[in-house]
Amino acid sequence: MLFVGGVVMGVTGFGYALVGTATLAALLDPATAVVVMILPMLATNLRLVTELDRESLSACFTRFRPYLAAAIVGTLLGMALLDRLPSRALALALGVLTLGYVGLKQPYVPVPGRAAATDYCFRPTGPAKAALGFASGVVFGASNVAVQTVAYLDSLELDQSTFVGVLAMVLVGISVVRVAAAWLLGLYDAPGAVSLSFGFPYPASFPNEELVDAAETVFEAEGDRALQYGGGDYAERLTDAVVEQERGRGVDCAAENVLLTNGATHAIDVVCQTFLEHGDDVFVEAPTFMGTLKLLNNYGVDVTGFGMDGDGLRVEAVAAALEAREAAPKLLYTIPTFQNPSGTTMSLDRRERLLELAEAYDFLVLEDDAYGQLRYRGEPVPPLASLEGSGRVVRVNTFSKTVAPGVRSGWVLGDEGLVEEVTRMRAGGVNTFSQSVLGCYCTEGDYGENVAELRARYEERCEHMLNCLERHMPPGVDWTEPAGGFFVWVAFPEGVDTEAMLPTATEEGVTYLPGHLFFPDDRGEECLRLSFSHVGLEEMDRAVEALARAARREMSAPGDRQG
Template sequence: MSEAESTPLEEKLTAPVRAAIDESAYGSWRSIATEDAVSLSFGFPDPDLFPQSGLAESVDAVLAEEGDEALQYGAGEYREELRSYLVEQERERGIDFDTHDLLVTNGATHAIDTVCRAFLDPGDTIIVEAPTFMGILGVFRNFGVDIVSVPVDEDGMIVEQLAAKLRHRRERGAEPPTFAYTIPDFHNPTGTTLSRERRERLLELAEEYDFGVLEDGAYSDLWLDAEAPPPLATMTDSERVIRVGSFAKTLAPGVRMGWLTAPKRIQEATETVAAGGTNTFTESFVGHYCESGQLDDNLPAIREAYRAKRDHMLDELEENMPAEVEWTEPAGGFFVWVTLPESVDAEAMLESAAEAGVTYLPGPMFYPGDGGENALRLSFTYVKKDEITAGIEALAASIAQAR
């Protein structure tokens, strides 16, 4: 049977999955690579920063001290140490644990999927930034929702454009959105940060139009110049914000550990639908590692390494890019967003760019509909400085040729 032929079960797939099955799936971007090209597409941490010895020591300690208990359902006390560490970390950010609670999940995307299971019905509306994290678009589509996008500028989501869309929806008699999903700190893919004023306005709109805010803080700890404004979850007493975090960018993506903090009744609801539970052994050794202080001790070195790479990429862009090319200057995170002349199609240019020696992610991958045709995302964290130099030079040559 060829790939294109249907299987007997295909017609039983859900409507959202049938609609998405021929589209670019989450993960297909990983194939945008060639053997000889520098990959500026991977939003991966630098593997040289993985604390292999520290994690190995924590694994050994957990097995030595908790033995069979660590490998059994429920695990032991070190699993609880992870939760205690996260609660204290979120409390330091300003979250009130008299009214909120925390749920450990198998990564940030699992946390968001769990929120979707708790809240979304087919036909509901989700607000997203345009562009936004490509992987989350697939998650939302799985629930058969309408995705409404709001553009981003150098200060993050243009919240007044959201206000205009909400007014128009109300005038038409449309139901309010269920959530607005935002990556306010060092945004994926643009690297921008939502200003404090816009955070306040977004929370005002959530109250006025009766919707929730799903705050993705995956990059919040990776500030390179100065800390971002306070989390949205700490700026309101209305209990409309669910905040998501992740160890993928600060510890290692392979541990697959994330969390969410939410008002207590909402945390209970998400825990109810979080199918399958989490990897309790991983929770245990990550808990041991974090409680030993090693993660906090390593963060300054991680920031220093990424700051140097970011600065190098920005310098190379300044030196090599043709006229009319613009780019963001992120204050943290992993990414730089590049806007090309309108005549250049980033997706069409990808093949020739790979032949020239560089790959990237084309802008349209980050939009729920049309958009981003003359834009692309670069990541500075995974590659070495000399690779950044070679990649930006190849990209500049490709853009000049495409023009």
């Protein structure tokens, strides 16, 4: 992504921020995406500025000094807005600004009044330069979008090298100010801030030596075949290992019921691609996995979220909605076991009731079981796919949590005819070498023993986080107590906005993911997700204590509810 943006900028003088920020905003909170891109942009533009000789640089500075000075002032206001704008508003602004510029620059459809507006806005007077510079700085400070600056310089009909150099000079001046402003506003993680944001496995859990041994075994047994299209026998063994694992969970299946994918998200994507059309209705838990929400948004479907409690999805709320609607959803997506982000597990009676509704109203159930093998206490609850025989459950799973995320291997499991449909829609291939190594590791290595060890280590982390929350959190704060998985869901009193609290928490020494990221609508602002899977116990203690300090500051602020 950064490489593509850099190439575009080197050729045209713009594109780096446009490509980089838009891509990152699809993966991260938009404000975080904007801030992350500041330093790479500064480094890139510094290199371009050094290509101007001293005389050219002096002439450019003299000519564009009013624009640059006003842009620096404007960017301070833009950075302040970045610290306050809601994520959805910022994401919308990024899209509108980018598409607006593309629409103005495209040569195929005439835009009425474009030439007159350009002449009016880009008048060569000092006040006009200052006004345009200020407006450009505000937009750039809040969004990384510099298309307005590009348009201004483009109107001057500069030669290519001067155009690129002047643009780089302007962006260097603005970016230096933005780095300082971002630091002062707390938009960068403070030194020593502990991240409880993402569900990364802890590095010591990776079976490095076993995977190296498996790779050597694969090469010794299969040679070049291991690197050829389709792989060798060990790649096929992975399907057998998946079947054995699923049967161990009570799912009646054979190799014909399994399609290997590049991880669970790829599995979810290919299922959506197979069965969803623009405008279809989809039901989800609220909250739910934000990666799936992004995928569903890409398919243009109408997503309805249903609340949860300690027993998982409120299935009777789903039943009431189905009874009141004219049409059933095409699909219901659920993480019934150690749900992401809440950590809750759907009870057996609710699972059975959900399957009854799927049969009565004729919709598919997409069961995501990424954390199902990581149970730390209590009795296992049967997977949805083990409880029904009508073929309405499509099940996805992954080795990312039980082996390592980097192996990028998951699977779809379902009725044979359904798997055939998904196979036809799957675009591109899968990493057969990774599958060969995993196939060897799972069938000839210590996979089962290592998963048991993972359970013990994650249980220790989970219990430690719960104890930390109990010791440090102020009254009025609640949290889930998961029996497995990676996450704890924390709920604050009404009036606390966890996105607005994030800079304070970062200053205190912790980062997290705000709750609204996990909802398809406007709910969740008083909640947040914590991950206990990655950090050490001492770091976790410091992080939760820091979160508690931030919570007390937020809850005691004027206008907020007292804890």
